[in-house]
Amino acid sequence: MPAGITEQMASALARDRSGLVHASTADRVTELLRTHIMEGLFPPGTRLSEEVIGQALGVSRNTLREAFRLLCHERLAVHQMNRGIFVPVLSRADVTDIYALRRLVEGGAARMAGSAAMTARLAVRAAVDAAETAAAAGRWFEVRTADLLFHQAVAALAGSPRVDELMRRALAELRLIFHAMADPEQFHAPYVARNRVIAESIMLGDGEAAEKELLAYLADAERQLLAVYQVPAPDSGP
Amino acid sequence: MPAGITEQMASALARDRSGLVHASTADRVTELLRTHIMEGLFPPGTRLSEEVIGQALGVSRNTLREAFRLLCHERLAVHQMNRGIFVPVLSRADVTDIYALRRLVEGGAARMAGSAAMTARLAVRAAVDAAETAAAAGRWFEVRTADLLFHQAVAALAGSPRVDELMRRALAELRLIFHAMADPEQFHAPYVARNRVIAESIMLGDGEAAEKELLAYLADAERQLLAVYQVPAPDSGP
């Protein structure tokens, strides 16, 4: 008879682990605030009062402060000593910096298309499919989500969990900027077709071409973003 | 007579601002624990008891927990629900992943050597100088520090604050692995000369050559590290 739990059985169980890991209150609060900030519920510059939010969510100030710390650490909030937590107001320099990071990471990942896992490449194409479907139906906020997912998938070609997480954070920051813009159609519509081209290069394993097209994409997107993005408030008030 | 504070005067003062910004207790505790973990004071797998550390540092549990959260977020500690905070035991997969990230980021940054700021390039060379001086004197731990600083400087060629921070975190994690190794001389000695070669390519603005040499460097270092690095404790069980 079988001796015991095999390596295979154990790893099958390990995949379920994330489903039953009960997160702490602080983690759940962090997750909740993270999505709310990313979705644009709180406009940039808003102060996140400990008392108000703590009372609204029914958690203590201490627990809330743990959540705030984490959000600050991933730049989805900024901490001013003795003044509180604020939704960040990203500067034009931040836009430039985020795109520099994206060029480095996404460009480098795209270049590895030839040696990337097939599942990773298929994920890239799947993201483009979703974007096209949403665009055809005129659901432009969905197009935005699919677009971000596309770039996440491109970064995932590197096959590195740390790169994935890095990219997730960078794109979350980028969402803050997108919310300060007009309508998503004007900005995202032209890029769906370009994503398709990039995806096909990746599917073919032509990393050089994919990187080249991607870098051009990012350069154009950055330019377009900077053209319309004006920082809401300078820095120090009136 | 002069009308008032000019733009220039104000920016001069703004540079001093960082000198008088008083960090919170939680921030100071974080910084302290961060360096201690990086320096290897707590061996991997150590549990960081809230009570013991809180009492030792003279801070309350709540404040300490804020610090722990931050450390977990930058992977210098791991949190197990209802069990506490532990110094991470990095796996061989972690080593591979960190080097994948380094290849992507440092390689991409090195490729930009031609268009990087001159001060950034000089910083690269300065780090190599420091490493050579320390190596000649036989101060191998100083060589290690200089080596890490060298790679930090290479990443800084990208001219992106976010890339700088990303690299700082990755190299901090790497320090955890280095501490599990034998003596630093054997590992770091051969790389000082290679750093010099890379630095000279960067000074000349030859990004292609710098990237190529750097990638070879990183591949060798990863291989050498994996050859001797055995995970201290499997994962579960005595």
Next chain:
DNA sequence: ACCGTACATCTTGTTCAACAATCCTTCAAT
């Protein structure tokens, strides 16, 4: 010996209340 249970114990997760330090607002005075 092996397994499961029950219990005692320890540590963490979370809340609450309190106080000091700091910032913001208001208002008066020059």
Next chain:
DNA sequence: ATTGAAGGATTGTTGAACAAGATGTACGGT
């Protein structure tokens, strides 16, 4: 208009308290 001083509000930090989960140990059954 600028400065100074009081007052209120918010954050920074602490200490104590309790619930919930994890660990360790002893006991009984097989």
